[in-house]
Amino acid sequence: MKYTIRELEAFSVIGQEVELTNYHKRNIQISTQFWRKFNADLKKSYLSQFENWIKYAFMIKRNGKLFYFCSIPKRNVIPDGFIYKDIQSYKYLAVEHIGSMDNLYETYRKIYQEILPNTDYTPLQEEFLHFERYDYRFHWNRENSIIEIWIPIKG
Template identity: 30%
Template sequence: MSIPNHVAIEPVRIEEGQALVIAGMGGRFTQSTTHTIPELWQRFEPHIGRVAGQIGAYTYGVCCNAYGKGHFDYIAGVQVEDAEVLPADFQHVQLKPQRYAVFEHHGSVENLKATFQAIWNDWLPTSGERVAQAPEFERYGKDFDPFDRRSVMEIWLPLERRN
């Protein structure tokens, strides 16, 4: 992925996220293997709209189960009622109610890495916020086109609760 120079970023909003069950195709990745995540989405795409118990039209890319040395699980999925009736090759994650900073990424997924870098390297250190030990996720609307420069998707970064 080519990374454009600098992306200025601010959260669109701070949100109290609800509990969700996200199910779909998953895999384990590192920063050096994230370029293969689109292949996971290609495998999952035929299932969108056909998953038993699917709720809504959003799709989600969930980063969870972060392990030392930069390993993490990623699930390309949809929200479901429960995980009991899923195909055998599906994985799922339960998201608990959580406080999030929500950011918009404008454009194709080709520049998504620059948006993440701006969030982690520019916004977070100066925000006064701390990241919670919880999954972060991307949320895509039904009209999102990963190659369209006019597309918009959201990045939900989990934040520690304030006292």
């Protein structure tokens, strides 16, 4: 699995979050349902994106609990029910997950158990664990679907 080390300037997002569990299969159900709600809330708030769309999903650990934060790049208006977050500039290990969502956890397993241990980098997990970046290349469960996974690192 190929990866790159990339610097990313600070950026801001607005979004919504949901609490996850300690169970992978349940978390897939929760996050899938939450994306539906999030996308509907974007539409209701007139925040739908069209060409060159970008969405993010951050995995956040806070007070021993896991949260999934769906977001879009910051807009001038922050509607009710949306949270604003500034993301600091970091160095990242970036990987493309190619294929069905069913195989996403396998990609994460390879990143955290095979790739990262064989580099000189350590994940930074203060602000968030990682984020997924979605754009026009994402197509739910198609074999050619692409999701970028970005893990903040030091080293």
